[in-house]
Amino acid sequence: MTRREILPDRTGHFGPFGGTFVPETVMAALAELEQAYAAARRDAAFRRELGELLRTYAGRPTPLYHAKRLSRTLGRVRVYLKREDLLHTGAHKINNTLGQGLLAVRMGKRRLIAETGAGQHGVATATVAALFGLACEVFMGEEDMRRQSLNVVRMRLLGARVAPVRSGTRTLKDACNEAIRHWVTTVRTSHYCIGSVVGPHPYPMLVRDFQAVIGREARRQILAAEGRLPDLLLACVGGGSNAIGLFHPFRRDRKVRFVGVEAGGSSLAPGHHAATLLKGSPGVLHGSRSLLLQDRFGQVLPTASISAGLDYPGVGPEHAYYQLTGRARYVAVSDAQALRAAQLLARTEGILAALEPAHAIAYLERLAPRLRRGTVVVVGLSGRGDKDVQTLAAHLGANGAHPRHL
DSSP: OOHHHHSOOTTOEETTEEOOOOOGGGHHHHHHHHHHHHHHHHOHHHHHHHHHHIIIIIOOSOOEEEOHHHHHHHOSEEEEEEEGGGSTTSBTHHHHHHHHHHHHHHTTOOEEEEEESSSHHHHHHHHHHHHHTOEEEEEEEHHHHHHTHHHHHHHHHTTOEEEEEOSTTSSHHHHHHHHHHHHHHHTTTEEEOOOSSOSSTTHHHHHHHHHTHHHHHHHHHHHHHHSSOOSEEEEEOSSOHHHHHHHGGGTTOTTSEEEEEEEOTTOSSTTSOBOHHHHOEEEEETTEEEEEOBOTTSOBOOOOOSSGGGOOSBOOHHHHHHHHHTSEEEEEEOHHHHHHHHHHHHHHHSOOBOHHHHHHHHHHHHHGGGSOTTEEEEEEEOBBGGGGHHHHHHHBOTTSOSBOOO
16 A cells, blocks of 8 residues: 555545535534644654653553463464553553543643443543543443443543433444534534544544554564564454554555454344444445445444444444455454353453454454464454453353353
């Protein structure tokens, strides 16, 4: 890929995807953000401050762990886990919120607004707001508040107001809708801290850039461990920030394959999954043109996933572009497969992963027998499973061995 192909153009497009489709009232705020980010990228002091916070506050670099027992169990593959679950707040989301929090301070904003599904981005935004002395309001669907109640408590302890969203399916899509509506009315004093590589330009670009620290570290670490680049990068995809963060620094390495794993839910019938790249079609959602799950009249379809963080009917425009150009392949695994994979990783490596990255482990379990012996795979372990213990308990038998109610 050339530089022109890997970056959005001046209007924020990745090929036919991306762009800016928002009310006129927020156009000035987006222009302000784009200008602030362009200046910050050139500012050595900004880069130093962000780097220092990532090291001393978030806990970077995260380890690239050789999962030997998992590798032996799967056979044929050498599996490395990029341990974003070990970061402060428990997931990769802090990489982005620290960057956006610094930009908000730079722009003189006094409040952070965020949407959240699994709660990890909400927790990370609330954490950064507390760190910088900013007010914070997080919009979260009532269904997600129910299944991620621990993270609701964490956000409130950090001083954030958690606004329940009761419209639609009461999940991430609806939380995004409400956050955007609120931002329109408070745009002068508030910065909307989008949690993934979605939304209007420049969000897909700047969130990707803040998350690319994942792939930069992984590149150095795998070269040190194996003396070569990996054969395959594997990560879960909802909106897609952890996957793009891992993929982006390897984008010019054509021999390194990218696979993104979506939520297959209970089936690939409409309304029973969140596999946007597999089953979606082009359309506009939350400020940009990408692929989304919609009916023939353009109405957004409901989604379903055991993982709240993947339960979203859209996807970042750069992922849509990667699929269009063949740079990445996208697949889906079911709720039941993700549950089994979470147990597999726990019992082979003593690591309790969030249900989101468990989808990636599930696909690796399916893929491994078809790979050549010695294949080196790096899996993005985007978050830890503490938040999902209640969900796991509700779906597993008394001894934690067998999925049920699926």
